[in-house]
Amino acid sequence: MKFKALGVAVAFALTTAGTAAWAAKVRDEPIQPIEPYKTSNPAKVELGKKLWFEPRLSLSGIISCNTCHNLSRGGTDNLKTSIGHGWKAGPVNAPTVLNSSLALAQFWDGRAANLQEQAAGPIQADIEMNMPHALAVEVLQSIPGYVNEFKAVFGTDKIDVSLITAAIAEFEETLVTPNSRFDKWLKGDDKALNAKELAGWELFKGAGCVACHNGPAAGGTSFQRMGLVEPYQSTSPVEGRAAVTGVDADRFNFKVPTLRNVEMTYPYFHDGEAATLEQAVDIMGRLQLGRKFSEEEVGNIVAFLKTLTGEQPQITMPILPPSSNATPRPDPFQ
Numbered sequence: 001m002k003f004k005a006l007g008v009a010v011a012f013a014l015t016t017a018g019t020a021a022w023a024a025k026v027r028d029e030p031i032q033p034i035e036p037y038k039t040s041n042p043a044k045v046e047l048g049k050k051l052w053f054e055p056r057l058s059l060s061g062i063i064s065c066n067t068c069h070n071l072s073r074g075g076t077d078n079l080k081t082s083i084g085h086g087w088k089a090g091p092v093n094a095p096t097v098l099n100s101s102l103a104l105a106q107f108w109d110g111r112a113a114n115l116q117e118q119a120a121g122p123i124q125a126d127i128e129m130n131m132p133h134a135l136a137v138e139v140l141q142s143i144p145g146y147v148n149e150f151k152a153v154f155g156t157d158k159i160d161v162s163l164i165t166a167a168i169a170e171f172e173e174t175l176v177t178p179n180s181r182f183d184k185w186l187k188g189d190d191k192a193l194n195a196k197e198l199a200g201w202e203l204f205k206g207a208g209c210v211a212c213h214n215g216p217a218a219g220g221t222s223f224q225r226m227g228l229v230e231p232y233q234s235t236s237p238v239e240g241r242a243a244v245t246g247v248d249a250d251r252f253n254f255k256v257p258t259l260r261n262v263e264m265t266y267p268y269f270h271d272g273e274a275a276t277l278e279q280a281v282d283i284m285g286r287l288q289l290g291r292k293f294s295e296e297e298v299g300n301i302v303a304f305l306k307t308l309t310g311e312q313p314q315i316t317m318p319i320l321p322p323s324s325n326a327t328p329r330p331d332p333f334q
């Protein structure tokens, strides 16, 4: 008995030593690995997932969050700028929702502090889902399946916008993409990157891209000027951070976008004007760092950027509860 207990103690010591050795192996780099998300509230995530795919949160009855942040396409619509209610075009490119929980704020200009605050915007924005909040609540409240589920998750019969957005935000927290090849390399797997990709990473780091694209998401940690060294030419009326702060010095400052899964999230920049990664890298080199990369250098950086594609969230399509006779009907052509 005594001996066995000792065996357990030794095994435990070995495990802790093993963990320490593994932890020490995570390379000390300006980009850190993304960790899988473990929720403590699966029922809330499940409700949030339903609402994420819920077209009845739009006036037309056909637009959901997933329309523009398609989780089959890296959490984007792959359009220059998004198209919403009434086929209206919005002014900016839809950023990915993958790993957006890791960012310091939401939207290109950071006007929402967090995911819950953000989620209130698109439901009622006329160029997105065009659904007055009161009507969105009325619709969900008229669907018995939702009333039961909100009750189970939040303990109340009364649905409101803050509960809707809290559930959506909880689902979005799960949309992280761990185990990219770059993360495997960061965690000590020397074979995870080939020579070209490694050369791309060294150049990305050495040239100074990491001054802005850093942290686990390789972005999302600061607001920075687009066109730091050379001005950016754009026909877009969008002003960036200045729209939030009212400070002229913040004009054309944008939240540095994440480069995770960037291979999937084309086209690039707030106006979607860069169609390819090669164009985006060339522009970044010239405008942000005053550096003209050779074709080979661009190729190496692009090869590195493609190693940032992680495991995509595995989503089982939710079955949405049917409307009742009392549910307000969609109004697609209003």
Ligand code: HEC
Binding pocket: 052, 063, 064, 065, 066, 067, 068, 069, 082, 083, 084, 085, 090, 092, 093, 094, 095, 096, 097, 100, 103, 105, 106, 107, 108, 109, 115, 118, 119, 122, 123, 127, 128, 129, 168
């Ligand atoms: C019509 C297309 C469209 C729909 C529908 C839509 N979005 Fe978006 N979303 C966008 C665009 C465009 C932006 C960028 C707007 C900006 O920065 O000014 C954005 C930004 C975001 C962001 C911020 C990401 C970041 O990196 O800053 C999140 C999170 C998000 N949307 C979640 C949602 C949720 C949740 C829903 C459903 C309730 C939703 N979106 C519906 C187009 C859409």
Ligand code: HEC
Binding pocket: 204, 207, 208, 209, 210, 211, 212, 213, 223, 224, 225, 226, 228, 254, 255, 256, 257, 258, 259, 262, 265, 267, 268, 269, 270, 271, 277, 280, 281, 284, 285, 288, 289, 301
């Ligand atoms: C001074 C800060 C800064 C530096 C340095 C910088 N970037 Fe950026 N990067 C940004 C900002 C800000 C944006 C968004 C600009 C916009 O949308 O108008 C961006 C956007 C991008 C995008 C497009 C992402 C998307 O989803 O739209 C790519 C790709 C990119 N950067 C790669 C690089 C590379 C490669 C380097 C180094 C050669 C680099 N960046 C250096 C700040 C920086």
